[in-house]
Amino acid sequence: MYVCYGGVQFTTYRTTTQLLSQLDPHRLPQPVESFISGALGGGIATASTYPLDLLRTRFAAQGSGEQRVYGSLFASVKDIARNEGPTGFFRGCSAAVGQIVPYMGLFFATYEALRPTMATAPELSPIPLPPGSGDAAAGVVASILAKTGVFPLDLVRKRLQVQGPTRALYVHRNIPEYRGVFNTIGLIFRTQGIRGLYRGLTVSLVKAAPASAVTMWTYERALKLLQEHEIAAGRNE
Template sequence: MSSKAPEHLRDEGTRSQVVLAGAVSGLVSRFCIAPLDVLKIRLQLSASSLSDPLSHGLSRHPTGVLALARDIFHHEGITGFWKGNIPAEGLYLSYGAAQFLAYRSTSQAIEDFTESRGYRVPGAIKSFTSGAAAGLVATTVTYPLDLLRTRFAAQGTERVYDGLVASVREITRNEGFTGFFRGLSAGVSQVVPYMGLFFAFYEGLKTPLSTVSLPFGSGDAVAGITASILSKSAVYPLDTVRKRLQIQGPSRTKYIGGAKIPVYDQGVLKTLAQIAGREGIKGLYRGLTVSLFKAAPASAVTMWTYERAIHLMMEAPVSVLEDRE
């Protein structure tokens, strides 16, 4: 990193260190919360009462999260909770790297721009703007992996794709390049305010919680959990819309819940209105409880792993990831 970098950013690591720490944090986080992610997606794709069958070929009718978990285990085995894990690991790894790099780069750009003009941007505004930019960049770059993760997680006992390579080939052939970006507008509409709020809450809470005594050694985990719950709840309906849009296409009826999901082809706002009109407001919040249980540990693990990874790399006697002039 250039020797001209602002002094207050020197303790945040080099670009390479930030990318690696972000990637590691995403990878670890994904492995820990994969089962909850599958449960959340299945619930979001339940377009009617949970007392109705959620897929073809299931003899049981799950009526809640625990019943759904038992049903997956009974019909699909323990591996059913890690469906879509390969594209999801790629998603979390690349998303984490892109997110932290974009966040750091935007924060530094804002500070360089404002300090050269003799004024400073309030911390909350800088955090919100940097977080929103990080979410926008990371979501757009990694969206095809997000779509594949959703489609594999939505597969029940009836397989839609024979594998990752086959899925890419079939989507390209049947839906074209744009098929990999179904629901991107909902994803961007969700992630920009989500990441903006998340980083604003996180940065605001990290300092006052830094003195909290925890087994992990700091208040990073608590700040991450609180920030995640608040921001996730605010934008959750858009996440439901994104999941519904991601399974649109020629194979829609083959996914769990897909037969009950209508065709959505009139944009994000119209889809929101359709879901609310057909299923009530609660339809927009299906799986929120599981999502919060997922988001809290995911964010805590992500932020804790990131802080530890960047610290370890910076404390190393000789860094092979140090940026050159």
């Protein structure tokens, strides 16, 4: 899922960024360009890989107990297709896209705003950074800010993914029944308060921050190598 997601996301992000840069003399402000490119890349990547995300969540929810809902990846695909139909693979997709569009938009807008200082000119950064770590540091800060801002929708996405005919068979039998994005948000807010919408945020940040650091550091290094190769190839011609 992550291989496919990353490929679609960065291809869309880079392509959209290049297209928006050609809008002169009516070019959009840089933060707006980054937001649009990031939001579009995240939305398309999420929608195209969503069935894999749903399967991952269901396998994680069923645990490793004796009473397992799905025995294998093939069995899970077959079972969902038979009992829930094609739409079963996209249960909660609207919440996922609704969460990822502002998340990736905010992430890339923040990242591109921080990168000139933290990566290109680290001596201007208020925090001393080791050489070559600016991209990773910008990715960490951008991830924390963006993830915190849209976390309730990420929580709703995961709650909806474990719904359906097999909900009662999961190891954790106390999973309530949710119907739709707004119904889920309202039910969580009424029963658990505002804190319920941020349940698991700390763990999510611990996971997302280093992942974003590695992703952006790798992306920038790979992009630089490809650009250098393209320049060298052009000189040889």
